[in-house]
Amino acid sequence: MKPSIPKGTRDFSSSEIAKRRYIFETIQEVFECYGFEPIETPSFENSSTLMGKYGEEGDRLIFKILNSGDYLQKVSDEQLEKRDLNQIASKITEKALRYDLTVPFARYVVQHQNELVFPFKRYQIQPVWRADRPQKGRFREFYQCDADVVGSDSLWQEVEFVSLYDAVFDKLGLDDVVIRINNRKILTGIAELIGAGEKLIDFTVALDKLDKIGREGVLNEMRNKGISEEALAKLEPVFELTGSNLDQLQALESLLIDSETGLKGVEELRFVVENLEELKLESARLELDITLARGLNYYTGAIFEVQTDKMQLGSIGGGGRYDDLTGIFGLKGMSGIGISFGLDRIYMVLEELGLFDEGVVKKPRALFVNFGEKEALYALKAIQALRMRGIRAELYPSSAKMKKQMNYADKREIPFVVLAGEEEMKSGKFAVKNMQTGEQQDCNQDELALLFSA
């Protein structure tokens, strides 16, 4: 049998782990710097918590966990015969793998509402699972790094989150990211304006594809979804927006003059854009993009998406404002806003651009050659002394041929090899070889520590 892992999953090598940890730690540090505190939720939730929260497509992509024991117990023969898959699935799979971090977070907030201090700011870095068909930059198991605030409808949160995005990517050395921003209310306003209010979802999904399929493509898709020619004609000025973010908002304002919701959206965006101009971003660029829609239907205000031009890849982050996320779990009137970082994609970008520091991979500093029992003990004493000082060192486990031991050190990229045989033991010294330069020198115990900690 050939060993394999399920598609869309990956093994991680130690050097990959080191690089991933570096990203995790960077994000975590910034999250905490901005006042967020960590929580974790289980890998799997009750199916009822997740089902129906991500739309029809989402339900299909949720990994469902088969009940233990006689899982057909609750299914009648009649149901089996009818092959009503949805009905049967809900009876035989009462648990499901986490699909994202936002819905479990909403559940958490409602369940623990009496213990929490609002506005509640939490971050969460955990894997999520989607029964998707994998492709480049798309996995069935991947990590999300989310930060959300619930219980505050202040627009300063929007400002803070854009600033947080900027801080993380600046710290990671990704200095060309574009943070696209839009507001769901503007989309609603435009849909109302052209008389396609009931088709808001179809309308936004189509509009979102502008950069991919072009203007005609978008118009065609809207036609297919049953939006009238008359409405499409009214859409023309929306494609013609140009100039700075504030210029575009200006134009939108006059365009949406008859839509109360639309104007509210413009006003909100203007607050965010104006204040960020004052605060200044380190390296990211904030770009108003009214075609930005994002799939999740629960966004009600600001929408964010982060992209990099350096690589052909989906977004590396996204988020937005949702006025009533906890409502589905029975807690009304809690406004939330949050953002997410796509760790796996950020990894791909940093790797592609060579932005990882050499130093992130932690190799042992020294390998002690094993010449035999007495020598090994002598070496281990020195090794323990080094370890006490936090220096990574190890002994080759068997007294194999020199060549083999040296080879091992070479392959593991261990920078120093220590040789201590009879000669050295007599004088209490160690012969240290620098594997890069090939130079060799005699050291005592203290000099070893000094050399290796440098």
Added chain:
RNA sequence: GUGGAUGUAGCUCAGUGGUAGAGCUCCUGAUUGUGGUUCAGGCUGUCGCGGGUUCGAAUCCCGUCAUUCACCCCA
């Protein structure tokens, strides 16, 4: 769910109807206290699987499975 591409040694791949190959890796030796370089030697195969055409199939045809890219959707 839809469409395209690819499956040959541990890895990367060549081989378009006539004996199953190369490079890398790995192991051994040259070199019993000195790695990388070099040289010599060695190990590794259900050519994804099933069927068909043919005197003969890794090669052509059909099916199937797997992988992968793209669409849908998404991080």
